Amino acid sequence: MASWPDSTRVIGAAVPRLDGLAKASGRAKYPSDERPDGVLFAAILHSPHAHAKITKIDTSKAEAIPGVKAVHLIAEEGATVRYHGEEIAAVAAESEEIARDGCRAIAIEFEVLPHAVTEEQALSDNAPRLTPRGNTQEGRAQQDGDPDAALAEAAATVEGHYSLPVITHVCLETHGQVVRWDGPDRMTVWASTQNVDGVESEMAGAFEIPATNVTVLTPVMGGGFGSKFGADTWGVAAGQLAKKTGRPVWLFLDRIQEHLTAGNRPSASAKIKIGADKSGKITAMIAETQGTGGISRGAAFPLPYVYEVPNSRRQHTDVRINGGNARAMRAPGHPQGCAMMEFAVDDLAEALGMDPLQVRLNSLAEQDTVPSGDGQPINRSEIYRAQIELGRKAIGWDQRKSRAENAKAQGPLKRGFGMALHQWGGGGRDDKQVTCIINPDGSVELRSATQDIGTGCRTILAQIAAEVLGLEPTAISSNIGNSQFPPGQASGGSTTTPSMAPPAYNAALKAREQLFRRIAGALDAEPGDLEARGGVILVKGEREVPWKEACRKLGTMPVSVTEGFLEGLTAQGVGGCQFVDLTVDVETGVVRLNKIVAVQDTGLILNMLTWKSQVYGGVIMGLNYGLFEELVMDPTTGLALNPDMELYKLAGASDIPEIEIIPFDNEQMRKRGVIGVGEPPTIATAAAIGNAVANALGTRVPAFPMSPWNVLNALAKA
C-alpha cells in the first residue's frame, strides 16, 4: 500500500494558485470569454408562466430580424411548460442584443394553467394536480427503536417547527458554453462545467458523434457548486444552432435564467420532537419533514444528523411545485439536516437547563468509525471532541450567557453564541488517470481531463509533481480541463482532489523512475544513484546536475507516463464544527456577525492556502444561507420576484466578520491521506448562526433566513 512521503517540501505548503494572478488580473480566459472566429451569440427564451400549455409558436418575426441567424425550438407546440424560467427556444444572432430581440419576437400562444408555486399552494385542497402522481411523494419511513416510549420516559422533551427556504447557487459565471463544429462529426465545446468528461459524453450522445471527436475545454470556470454537471438543454441548443448556421455559437444563461432553471437547493422544514435523559444525552426523536425540489426533484436531507439517537422515527414528504428543479448544491442535503438537528439539540439543551455544548458532547456516538489511508480506522467522535474544545476556546464560549440572561439584558444589542457540528465523506474514486510528461528541455507537464472548479486542484497537482521531481510548482504546467486528456474526476462530493492526487503522485513517481533509467548512463551512474531535489539531479549524493541539463540527456524523446490510482493515499469521512458570535439589534431585527470559527479535519492537507480558501468560501456561502438568501415566489402570478442579485441578497464585504479557521491537522490526520474539503465547511454555518440568534434573543427564530422580519416576528410572538 502506498503512502505520502513522511517529510515534504511542497506538499502541504501554502502555495499560491498558479492561475491566481491571471484570474485576479482578468487575463484568465473563462469559457464565457471565448470568442472563436465567426462566433454568433445566442439567447434563451424562457417561460413567462409558471404553468401553461404552448398552443402555438410562430418564429417568423424573429427570423426576419436582421442579424438573427437561426432559431431552435426547445419546446414544441403542444408542450407544457411547468415553471417560470423553463426553456422554450434559443436564438442565435450577430450580437447578444439581437439574439434577445429575437427571443422577444417569437410569438407564442399559451393556454395558461393553474399553478402552485409554494408548498402551501401545492398542498391546498384546490391545488392543481402538477404531476400524474400528484403533488407529493412520500419518502421511505425511518424507524429506529421505540421513540414513543423513549419520549415518554425522557427527562426533558421539546417540540419545534423549523424551516429553510429555497436558495440558488448564484454562480458568478452563468451556465453555458461556446460550441464550434470542426467538421461534420467533430466539435469543440468551451464549457463552464464541473464535469468535463460528462459534458463530452452528453454532447456526443445528443449529436450521435463519437465521443473521441468531442473536445470539451474548461481551463478555468466561474463556480458550479453542484449545478454544472451536465450539457443541459442549452448546451444541446447551442450545438444545434451552431450546426444550423455553420458558425460557432456562444450561449450563456442570463441572471434570471441562472436563478430559475439552473438549479437550486430545496427548501426544508421539520416538525421535531426530541427528548433526552437526565444526564443530557439525546434518547429519542420523532420528525415529520418536508421540502420542495421543484417540479420533479426531491428534497431529501439526512436526519437525525451527526448525533447518536437510539430511538427515532421520521417521515419525509417531497412536495412538487411549479418551480425550477433542484440540483446538487454544495453538500446536498447536509446544511438542511444540520440546521434542523442542531436547532432541536439547542432547544432541547434549553429545556434541560444545560449548556448545549455539553448536550452535544453527551450525544456523540461512543464509536463512529471512519477509515484511514494507513489502514488504522479512526473514531470520529474523538475528533469531534477535540475540535469542539478548540472551537470553544477560539470563540470564547465561556462568555456565553444563557437565553434567559440575554433576554433580560438591557439595551437593544444582544450578543449570542451558537455552534453546530457537521460531517461529510470526501473520498477519492479509483478510476481516474494523470499523464506526466518530462520533456528534453526540462519542462514538465501534467494532463488530465479533470477541471479546477475553484478549489485549487490545478495547483495541487503541480505541487505533487514538484515534490516528486524536486522542482518548484511554478515549473510544472498543470494542463487540466480538456476531455482529450486521460479521464478526470467530476467535481462532486468533494472528491476531485482525493481522486486526482493519487494518480498525479503515481504518474510523477513513474516518470521520475523512467527519467532516471534513461539518463543514468549519460551521467555515469546507475538509476539508483540519482535523486531529484532542489532543481538538480544529485548523482551519488555528491555531483549536482542542473535539472534542465539532466533532461537534455533524454535526447529527443520525452518521458511520458499515464498512471492511475494508488491504494492508501486517500480516505473519507470527516467532521467539523463551527462557532458563531453575533449581535442582534432587537429594535431593528438586524443580525451582525462578530466572528465565526471553523474547525475542520480533512486528512492530509495538500495546500494550506487553497484549503483555507475553500473553508472561507464555505463559511461565507453558509452565512448567506443563514442571514440573507431566499428565492421569493409570487403566489398570484406564479413568477419568481427576485431572480437578480439585488433583492436576492448576498453578503458584501462589510457583512462578513472575522473568520478564524482552525485546520484539524496532526500526525494521525496526515496519515489518513487526502480527503476533499470543498463541501463540509459550508454545512454548519447557517445552523450555528440560527442557534446564536436564539441564544441572543432568548427565543427561537424558527424560519430562515435570520432577517429583520423573521427576527422581529419571532420576538413579537415570544
Add this chain to the structure above:
Amino acid sequence: MNAFEYASPTSVEQAVRALAGAESSEGLSGGTDLLCRLKDSVSSPSRVVYLKAIADEGFRGVFAEGDGLAIGAGTSLAALLADEAIAAKYPALKQAARSVATPQIRNMATVGGNLLQRPRCWYYRSGFGLLGGRRDGDTARLVRELEGEYAPYNINLVGLPADGHLVRLGDNRYHAIFMTDGDALYVNPSSLAPALIALGATAEIVGPDGSRTVPIADLYRIPSSEGERELTVATDEVLTRVLLPPPKGKNAFYEIRQKQAHDWPLVLASVCLEMDGDTVRQASILLGAVAPVPYRAEAAEAALAGKKLDRSTAEAAGQAATTGAKPLSKNGYKVPLVKTAVKRALLRAAGDEYWTAMEA
C-alpha cells in the same frame, strides 16, 4: 431592450428640446436605474437623452447660494458625500448619501437621479405596473406589460378575484405601511428625498415653458390610474438644481436595512429640529421606504414640539410616528422599524448614538 435614439446635449435648453421632440423620452444620468429598466423592458423610450454632458454652470457641483446651498442635479452622490459644507451643516444629507448603494454606484449616480428614480417594487419591475396589476380597477384580465415593439407575454391570471391586487395578495415585505388604502402600495425609493424635505429644500425644474421651483415633496404624487406617473416632473422637463435653505438647528438621518453592504432601506427617517436651547421648537420628521411618497410623520412632530430632546421623548416621538400605519399582510415588522428609525435619527441629532455599543 428596444432600439432608441440617443441624444447628448451640452446644455439644459438643448436637453429640454431633445426630451420634448420624441414620442417618448427618458433622461439618462448615472444610469443606475434607467439601464435596468431598459434591459428588463420595463421602460422602452424611443429616445434617451444623456444629461451628463450638460455643461451649464450650476448643473454639477455644490455652490453657496445666499446662506444656503445649491446642489446641481448632475452632482454625483460621491461628490455630495465629499462636500465639506454639506458635512458641516447638513449631516442628514451626508448620512443619506452614504447610505445609498456602493461606492461604485455613488460614483455614477446623481442627486437628480436619486430623486427621480422609479420605484423598486418587484411587481412594477416584473412588468405589472405601479398599481398591483390593476387597470382602471379591473384585474379580471391582468396584463403583464413589458413595453415596446415586441411584447410577447400577456399573463391571464387564473382565479384572481376581480378586485385582486398583486401586492395585497402577494409578497409585500418591502411595500408600504402608510397610505395603504389605495392601489399605490410601492414605496418611494429615494433616500435623499426625505432628508431634503426635512431640510426644507426645493427643486428647480426647467421645461419648454421656462423654469419653476417646487418643494421637494411636490416632485411626487400618487397615481390614480395605471399609466399615470408617480413623478410630477414631466418627461420633457429637467431637474436642474436642488436649493437648500440655511440649516435650522440640528438634523440627522437613520436608515435600517438588512445588509450592511449594498442594500435598500427597509425604513429610514430624517429629522430636522429647530431648537430653543434644549427644547425642540419645531421638528420636521420624514420617513422613507414606508409609503408611495416620502412620508411626513406629523404625529411625531407634534409629540416632540416644546419638549426637551432625550431618550424618553425620542421614544415617544418614535411611537407617535407609527400612528396611522396600516401594514399589509407581510410587512407588519416595518411598524416597529419606524419607531426605531425615528428615535435613532432624533438621538443621532442629539449626539446620543445609544445603539452602537452594548450596555454593560
